[in-house]
Amino acid sequence: MVDVNKRIDVDYMARTEGEAAIRIELEDQPAIVLKIFEPPRFFEGFLAGRRFDEVGDIVSRICGICPVSHMSTAILAIEKAMQIRVSEQTGILRNLMCSSQIAASHLIHLYMLAMPDYYGKNSITELLPDFQKQTDRLIKMKEILNGLTGLIGGRALHPVTFLPGGFTKIPEQKDFDKILKQFKEIQKDAKEVVLDISRFKVPDFYFKTEYVCLDKKDGYAIDEGRIISDDGLNISVDDYYDHFEESEVDYAFAKRSRIKGRNYFMVGALARINLKYDKLQTETKKMAKEIGFAVPNYNPYLNNLAQSLEVFDLIQHCIKILETNKFKHEDYSVKIKEGDGGAMTEAPRGLLYHWYKIDSKGIVAKANIITPTSHNFLNIEESLKKMVKENLNKPRNDIRLMAEMLVRAYDPCFSCSVH
Amino acid sequence: MGAVDITYCQMLQSGGIEEGPFDVALIEGAITEEWQAEQLKKVRSVSKFLVPIGSCAVCGGIPAIKNTSKKAKEMEQKVYKDISNLTSLETRPIDQIVKVDGYVKGCPMGERDLTELVISLLLNKQPDFLEYCVCVECKLKNNICVLVAYNEPCMGPVTNAGCNALCPSNNRACYSCWGPIRDSNAKALANQFTKMKLSSDDIFRKFTEFGQPTKEFEAGVK
Numbered sequence: 001m002v003d004v005n006k007r008i009d010v011d012y013m014a015r016t017e018g019e020a021a022i023r024i025e026l027e028d029q030p031a032i033v034l035k036i037f038e039p040p041r042f043f044e045g046f047l048a049g050r051r052f053d054e055v056g057d058i059v060s061r062i063c064g065i066c067p068v069s070h071m072s073t074a075i076l077a078i079e080k081a082m083q084i085r086v087s088e089q090t091g092i093l094r095n096l097m098c099s100s101q102i103a104a105s106h107l108i109h110l111y112m113l114a115m116p117d118y119y120g121k122n123s124i125t126e127l128l129p130d131f132q133k134q135t136d137r138l139i140k141m142k143e144i145l146n147g148l149t150g151l152i153g154g155r156a157l158h159p160v161t162f163l164p165g166g167f168t169k170i171p172e173q174k175d176f177d178k179i180l181k182q183f184k185e186i187q188k189d190a191k192e193v194v195l196d197i198s199r200f201k202v203p204d205f206y207f208k209t210e211y212v213c214l215d216k217k218d219g220y221a222i223d224e225g226r227i228i229s230d231d232g233l234n235i236s237v238d239d240y241y242d243h244f245e246e247s248e249v250d251y252a253f254a255k256r257s258r259i260k261g262r263n264y265f266m267v268g269a270l271a272r273i274n275l276k277y278d279k280l281q282t283e284t285k286k287m288a289k290e291i292g293f294a295v296p297n298y299n300p301y302l303n304n305l306a307q308s309l310e311v312f313d314l315i316q317h318c319i320k321i322l323e324t325n326k327f328k329h330e331d332y333s334v335k336i337k338e339g340d341g342g343a344m345t346e347a348p349r350g351l352l353y354h355w356y357k358i359d360s361k362g363i364v365a366k367a368n369i370i371t372p373t374s375h376n377f378l379n380i381e382e383s384l385k386k387m388v389k390e391n392l393n394k395p396r397n398d399i400r401l402m403a404e405m406l407v408r409a410y411d412p413c414f415s416c417s418v419h
Numbered sequence: 420m421g422a423v424d425i426t427y428c429q430m431l432q433s434g435g436i437e438e439g440p441f442d443v444a445l446i447e448g449a450i451t452e453e454w455q456a457e458q459l460k461k462v463r464s465v466s467k468f469l470v471p472i473g474s475c476a477v478c479g480g481i482p483a484i485k486n487t488s489k490k491a492k493e494m495e496q497k498v499y500k501d502i503s504n505l506t507s508l509e510t511r512p513i514d515q516i517v518k519v520d521g522y523v524k525g526c527p528m529g530e531r532d533l534t535e536l537v538i539s540l541l542l543n544k545q546p547d548f549l550e551y552c553v554c555v556e557c558k559l560k561n562n563i564c565v566l567v568a569y570n571e572p573c574m575g576p577v578t579n580a581g582c583n584a585l586c587p588s589n590n591r592a593c594y595s596c597w598g599p600i601r602d603s604n605a606k607a608l609a610n611q612f613t614k615m616k617l618s619s620d621d622i623f624r625k626f627t628e629f630g631q632p633t634k635e636f637e638a639g640v641k
Contacts, residue, residue, distance in 0.1 A: 014433040039452045040507060045494035046484040051624060057594055058628070061481040064527060112431065123432030125425065154589045155582075157527040158596065161589045168590040248501055366497075404433075 008400050013407060015113040015123075017065055018414025020252075022384070022403060026396075030388040032381045034407070036252035038418040047367040052078050052336070052358050053163055059354070059369070060158045062419045065108065067158050068101040068149060069347035070354070070369075070416075072223055077354040078164050080341025082362075084334050089327055090166045091224075096321055097149050097159065098222050098345060103314045104145040104156070105348035106269070106307040109411045110197055111138040114304050117405045118200040134196055137189050141311075144182045148318060151175055166332030173326060180322040183315060190312040191287065197308035198291040202301040203402055205390070207383040209264060209298065211271035212375070214346050220272075220279045220313065223345040229265065230275060230296070237344045240353055246370060254417035256377040257370060264378040267350025268410065269306035270297065284313040300383050303409045307348075336362035347372050349411050373417035376410050422541055439465030443540055445523075449475040449482050450511045463517040470536060471513035474526035474629055478598035481526075483510040483631040487623075512632055521546055526596040526629070529581035549580045552600045553593050556584035565592055572612050574625060577603035577639065595629045605639030 008024040019038040025031040043062060050058060059074045060067035072094050079086065111134060112124045121127050128135060146156035151171050153159025161168045212233065216225035227243075228234050235243055246255040259265055277285070277295045288294075288309055293302075342355035350372035357366040387406055391399055427435035444466035450456050463469050474480035486509050488494040495502045513519055523532045532548050539546035553575035557564065562584055566573040571592035575584070579597040586593045599605070605626060612622045626639035 012429055014429045015431070017430065019429075039455070040495075040498065040505065041451070041482045042485050042494060042498050042507070045497040046488060048494075048497060049487075050484070051621070054594070054624065054628065057596075058481055058484070061526065116433070122434050123425075125432070154585055155527075160586050160591065163591075248499060250501075250504060 008396060008403070010400065010404060013404065013414075015116070016408060016412055016414060017063070017416070018412075018418070020412070020414045022407065024384070024388055024399070024403060026388065026392060026399070028389075028392075030385050030392070032384045032388070033251050034377065034381050034384075036254040036377075036414050036417060038253060038414045040253045040418050043419045044367045044369055047356075047364050050364050052082065052356075052362045052364065055356070055364060055367075056162060056164070057158070057160075062369070062371075063413060063416045064157060065105050065413065066101060066347045066349070066352075066416070068097050068153070068162075069345055069352050071159065071162055072098055073343050073345045073347075073352050073354040074356070075162065075164050076223070076343035076345065077341050077356050078358065080343055081339040081356050081358045082164070082334065082337045082341075083339060084165055084337075086166055087330055089325075089330060090332075092321060092325055093152050093167060093170075093327065094162070095223055096318055097152050097162070099314045099318050100145045100148040101156075102222070102346070102348045103311045104142050104149070106311050106411075107138055107142055107145070107193070109348075110193070110304060110307055110311075111135070113411070114405075114408055115196075115200075117401065117408065137192060141186050141189055141193070144179070144186050145315075147182065148179050151179055163332060165334035166330055168332065170327050170329050176322060176327065180319065183319050183322065187315060187319070190315045193311050194287055194291060194305075194308045197305050198293075200304060202299065202305075203387075203405070205299050205301055205387055205406075207298055207300055207386055209266045209300075209379055209383070210259065210262065211274045212259075212265045212267050212351060213272045213275050214344060214351065215276060218279075220276055220317065221346065227344065227351070228275060229259075231262070233259065237342060237353075240342055240344065240355075244370075246374060252377075254377060254414065255370075255374050257375045258378055264382050265375070266300065266379045267372050267375045268303055269310050269348075269350075270300065270303040271350065272346065273297075273306040273309060280309070280313050281316040283316055284309055287312055300379075301406060301409045303411065307411070336360070340366075342368075347416075349373060349376070349413055349416075351375055369419055371413065371416040371419065373410075373412045373414060376412065377417065380407060380410055380412065423537065441466040442468065444469045445472045446470070446476050446513050447473050447528075449479050450513065450516055451482065451507050451509075453506065453508065456511075456516050459513065459516055468520045468540065469513075469517065470521045470523060471519055472523040472533065473528040474524065474596060474598050476513045477522045477524050478630045479510050479512045479632040480598070480629055483512075483629075484627055486510055486631045487627050510632065515632065521548060524548075524579050524597050525581050529597070532581060550601065551580050552576055552603065553578045553580050553582070553584050553587070553597070556580045556582070557587050560584055560588060562587050565590070566611075570615055572615060572617055572621070572625060574608070577605050577608050577635070595625070597629075599630045599633050599635035601635070603635050605636055606641070609639040609641075
């Protein structure tokens with residue numbers, strides 16, 4: 001019999017995207033179950049039979065926070081399958097959309113989902129009026145970041161201009177100029193974001209894991225590159241299935257991913273900053289130094305701080321692109337061709353993989369989607385186990401809160417993970 | 420917070436009062452499990468007003484595409500090897516389970532209608548939701564009709580407005596993410612698509628992307 005006094009149940013993980021519960025057995029070797037009860041929507045099932053050019057619009061609905069990630073990963077995979085080549089400009093515009101979406105998503109997570117814990121509050125509304133300045137900053141920055149995603153995409157959530165082959169409409173230069181000006185204005189706000197998050201009193205915790213992310217020669221890879229890790233992994237996205245495997249568990253509708261022959265690994269902002277620190281903007285590295293953040297860092301709670309550095313970095317990155325590029329209308333027509341292909345991008349929460357098989361009429365025959373939270377699933381459970389074990393002497397409520405904060409630090413998206 | 424207090428919303432806050440009572444319950448998402456239907460009925464019984472927000476809740480939305488699968492188990496097996504613990508039902512919008520007091524349409528839901536709802540509830544007046552098709556918005560914007568002029572299979576004539584004719588304004592056909600407009604003539608639009616040489620499969624896909632469980636779009640599929 002399980003002793004109920006030795007168990008902590010979080011029946012509904014608040015302030016995360018989607019529905020999940022945690023069960024912790026407070027034994028010498030703690031047992032952890034991350035019960036993702038978010039019901040399945042069967043995207044991979046019903047995508048079979050849909051047209052290739054509907055897929056982006058459909059998969060963007062997997063998530064209301066990272067629709068651009070799903071859309072761009074799916075479209076890249078379909079282009080790979082159908083051997084469609086896109087222009088350099090299309091790649092740049094997509095990168096701007098992905099970058100602005102990641103920064104916007106991070107801000108929501110940092111201020112609305114993570115921050116209340118660090119001040120003993122239940123929500124951002126409870127932080128008011130003391131945190132009025134931070135809340136205003138969040139809203140202002142979110143609007144401007146969404147403004148860029150929306151300018152290119154037609155709207156920030158579930159963009160419409162974004163199709164296999166290219167963009168249906170290119171915004172006018174004066175609109176790009178206007179948004180560039182706004183981005184320059186929020187540079188100093190981004191600095192404040194890093195400082196806000198650096199004030200979090202993060203639990204002292206060490207969890208050695210394998211960090212995995214996308215990497216390319218020049219620049220901070222977001223939507224292209226090879227899969228690398230700090231444990232020697234360096235593979236093409238085409239070889240994804242040779243190195244990663246997913247399995248089903250009976251307590252969650254999300255699947256759990258691991259690296260074949262190895263174990264858990266971590267994706268997301270902390271993995272990216274750890275592995276690609278050198279490729280951050282000079283100003284970002286200066287900022288990291290200022291707050292005393294150094295790599296390698298193995299405290300998953302600090303994923304929040306890594307996110308704040310990315311907010312700062314990606315805003316700089318967008319400014320540089322907007323300053324050095326002019327955009328014009330281009331042909332985006334495509335020819336239907338049979339084939340299969342997969343693609344990977346860095347979603348806000350980490351590596352996202354889509355794979356499609358397209359038939360000769362342009363209809364999806366098979367689909368597979370593996371999300372960041374599936375990649376992190378095992379790592380979340382294992383790091384929880386270690387954290388609980390090290391804190392067994394603490395009051396139950398403290399353990400409970402530290403467990404919730406740890407799960408939240410990953411910025412998991414349970415709805416994405418089930419899809 | 421002032422005029423509006425959020426008493427229960429797990430995505431936004433820890434804790435909260437799950438059992439109500441609520442002046443207003445805003446419901447997002449479609450119903451695909453029996454436990455969700457039971458929870459929804461409970462929420463209805465303790466709420467003065469209940470309004471579905473967003474296409475999934477209003478008309479089934481994207482998750483309702485799965486209803487088109489003739490063999491549900493086969494479709495489930497494309498996702499899971501072991502389907503023994505699945506209890507998924509046909510996707511239903513909120514109004515097929517409980518009485519609703521209006522709809523905030525759109526995917527993502529329309530800001531204008533949400534604001535209209537909240538203000539109306541505060542002022543105790545009937546909300547004035549947009550109830551006309553996307554074509555009206557195109558005319559107001561002086562858009563060239565993508566259906567008539569460019570032969571694009573546009574769902575605008577049968578789709579509820581609210582997006583400010585977003586897709587036609589961006590050189591593409593509306594794909595109906597706001598869901599059907601009441602009393603739409605889906606049959607006539609489907610006939611037009613046939614004339615434009617769309618296959619029956621293509622027409623089927625058009626009318627099942629966002630409104631599968633609705634009777635309005637059923638007419639388009641037939």
